Amino acid sequence: MKLLEDRILRDGVVKGGNILKVDSFLNHQIDVHLYDEIGKELYRLFKNEPVTKVLTIESSGIGLAVAAAREFGVPALFAKKNRTKNIDGEVYSSAVESFTTGITYTIIVSKHFLGPQDHVLIVDDFLANGNALLGLIEIVEQSHASLVGCGIAIEKGFQSGGKTIREKGIRVESLAIIDKMDENGIVFRPQ
Amino acid sequence: MKLLEDRILRDGVVKGGNILKVDSFLNHQIDVHLYDEIGKELYRLFKNEPVTKVLTIESSGIGLAVAAAREFGVPALFAKKNRTKNIDGEVYSSAVESFTTGITYTIIVSKHFLGPQDHVLIVDDFLANGNALLGLIEIVEQSHASLVGCGIAIEKGFQSGGKTIREKGIRVESLAIIDKMDENGIVFRPQ
DSSP states (O other): OHHHHHHHHHHOEEETTTEEEOTTTTSSEEOHHHHHHHHHHHHHHHTTSOOOEEEEETTTHHHHHHHHHHHHTSOEEEEBSSOOTTSOSOEEEEEEEOTTTOOEEEEEEEGGGOOTTOEEEEEEEEESSOHHHHHHHHHHHHHTOEEEEEEEEEEETTSSHHHHHHHTTOOEEEEEEEEEEETTEEEEOOO | OHHHHHHHHHHOEEETTTEEEOTTTTSSEEOHHHHHHHHHHHHHHHTTSOOOEEEEETTTHHHHHHHHHHHHTSOEEEEBSSOOTTSOSOEEEEEEEOTTTOOEEEEEEEGGGOOTTOEEEEEEEEESSOHHHHHHHHHHHHHTOEEEEEEEEEEETTSSHHHHHHTTTOOEEEEEEEEEEETTEEEEOOO
16 A cells, blocks of 8 residues: 555654554554545455454554444444453453563453454554464454454564464455565565 | 434443443444544534644544544544553653553653644543543643643543543533433433
8 A cells, every 4th residue: 555655654763673663643643544545445455345343452453443444334343451340251352462562461352242243354553473463363263253354554574473364364464564674764565 | 412322321331330331332342433423523512723633542532533633634642551662752641540440550642743832632432530631631731732622422420520620621522421320220411
């Protein structure tokens, strides 16, 4: 997606430790117009699927999931990272280790909102080692819903997550795939 | 806002401990159409203000902030609850105690995205004891931005947050204010 790649080149900042900072437009400050265009692109890619829910994980995925869900005309649903008093005991759950913090947490989704009748598109802002996505995929499996695929804004193609998930036979569409990034710049995979 | 009040009456569940569960449409599963209507109503209420940023706090506020920001044609910005490797050292910060978990955490906003030139509308899904909102207000004060006001989906009028913040001279617009809720039902404040 050229609009996203151009924005990453213009405003993304490469840091050590394989960190790409895109917090001026994607995951701290949010360019709402860009979110809408990402939602439209995910719809274009998955519009032939009978999507009934767009699933993501808090926090950075929420706005993107809402943007995609609007295009499909279905609810968005976000997995929560901790059990709070506001969540019923009836939940699907999975353990996820965060790439950015190193902390392992439990993600949960209420059983009320996902079941065998659902066709789920998973959306997230980043795909790196794939841990968050694998946790969401496990939750979809627990619910016996059909997994339509995964729609990702930015995939770090030099990390293993995308390969792992595609080798499971799951469709992964990443709107920008970074094959290499360092102090000399960012190289995208041709799409 | 009648659409929101009707939805709370239809799908909200009152639990003990002053908990109102609205996780089927507002803060776990998301009705995207309702979010859009809330965004439009917040625009209607604050459209005469020169809003440059819509500020919220992760996670449940993000989708609503994006919906409002779309109407104003400005960026959304969400405060993060923990310091991760992806946030610069240059941040505004405030301590907030969560009503739902009882945990005190630090919320942070990068200094890159908020400054004296900004006119900020704060948006959140709930206003109860006001702790989250007071933390966001403190961050706006640290940035020397102008605070336009606060736009809230659901205010628990029987808790002290709304009174505390309005007594500071800050404009608070809540789209549904609950004066009473128990096993017999929910009573909204006439607006």
